[in-house]
Amino acid sequence: MDEHAETPREAQGGQRVRVWDMPTRLFHWSLVALVVASYLTGEVWRGFGMQWHMYFGYAVLTLLVFRVAWGLVGTRHARFADFLHSPARTWAYLGDLVRGRRRAFAGHNPLGGLSVLAFLAVLLAQAGSGLFASDDIFVEGPLAGLVSGEAVDLMTSVHHVAFDLLVGLVVLHLLAVVFYEGVAGQRLVRAMISGTKRATAAADNVPLAVGRGLAVLAVSAALVSALVWGLPALKS
Ligand code: HEM
Ligand code: HEM
Numbered sequence: 001m002d003e004h005a006e007t008p009r010e011a012q013g014g015q016r017v018r019v020w021d022m023p024t025r026l027f028h029w030s031l032v033a034l035v036v037a038s039y040l041t042g043e044v045w046r047g048f049g050m051q052w053h054m055y056f057g058y059a060v061l062t063l064l065v066f067r068v069a070w071g072l073v074g075t076r077h078a079r080f081a082d083f084l085h086s087p088a089r090t091w092a093y094l095g096d097l098v099r100g101r102r103r104a105f106a107g108h109n110p111l112g113g114l115s116v117l118a119f120l121a122v123l124l125a126q127a128g129s130g131l132f133a134s135d136d137i138f139v140e141g142p143l144a145g146l147v148s149g150e151a152v153d154l155m156t157s158v159h160h161v162a163f164d165l166l167v168g169l170v171v172l173h174l175l176a177v178v179f180y181e182g183v184a185g186q187r188l189v190r191a192m193i194s195g196t197k198r199a200t201a202a203a204d205n206v207p208l209a210v211g212r213g214l215a216v217l218a219v220s221a222a223l224v225s226a227l228v229w230g231l232p233a234l235k236s
């Protein structure tokens with residue numbers, strides 16, 4: 001079967017089919033909470049918040065490692081193979097969208113798939129650069145001591161630029177969600193909460209995959225802990 005199979009979803013009166021497993025949904029809403037918390041502690045409540053800023057950042061990093069792995073071993077629509085489309089297909093999808101032909105997908109549509117990649121890349125740059133960043137006075141990331149002063153300055157700049165890009169992506173993301181909900185009539189937010197969409201056949205319900213998700217999360221957390229605590233200890 002075509003991995004990108006497009007189905008006549010959101011059919012009126014169709015039954016509800018689970019398209020997002022539990023880990024993908026929890027990933028999304030925890031990411032939202034942790035990104036907001038990282039922003040607040042990094043910028044708004046800097047004075048007492050920097051230690052927390054770093055903890056929230058490690059948690060974001062863990063989620064990112066998790067999501068990359070989940071893109072390979074997660075359930076059907078969580079996989080990269082399901083939502084990464086060729087440029088030609090993405091372009092054709094965009095053309096259809098502009099002409100008012102609004103195709104619904106079981107998982108991410110081609111633009112949604114692109115936005116997953118963009119978020120992963122920008123957030124990896126954000127959290128990864130934070131590990132080496134420093135304000136030159138009170139705080140520095142756990143790996144800042146392992147590299148040169150110039151590298152720390154560069155990573156601190158990357159940390160600032162990545163944040164501007166992140167804010168831009170979030171704004172685009174929210175506009176896209178409003179468009180799909182309000183204009184295209186696709187209940188994407190509800191699906192990210194309940195996991196289900198209306199469909200014509202229940203044959204391709206995905207499993208909840210809680211056990212598999214916990215296993216992948218444990219490995220991700222172990223990798224990030226080794227990076228932020230193990231590596232500096234090893235070098236000192
Ligand atoms: C998604 C995750 C993250 C977000 C959204 C984020 C965001 C921010 C923001 C908005 C600032 C203030 C920049 C400014 O001075 O205007 C900041 C500063 C900082 N962040 Fe993060 N950060 C994240 C992850 C991390 C991580 C994982 C670390 C390291 C463990 C880290 C370490 C730092 C440090 C050391 C500063 C101070 C740098 C400076 O004053 O220029 N951040 N971050
Ligand atoms: C800091 C803010 C946010 C970030 C970083 C973010 C990031 C993401 C990411 C990475 C995905 C892909 C999910 C995956 O497959 O793993 C996604 C999807 C989604 N997000 Fe967000 N999100 C944010 C805020 C929100 C908010 C506030 C809403 C709703 C009010 C929302 C609604 C959705 C929906 C509906 C999808 C699924 C889109 C689809 O069906 O293709 N997001 N988001």
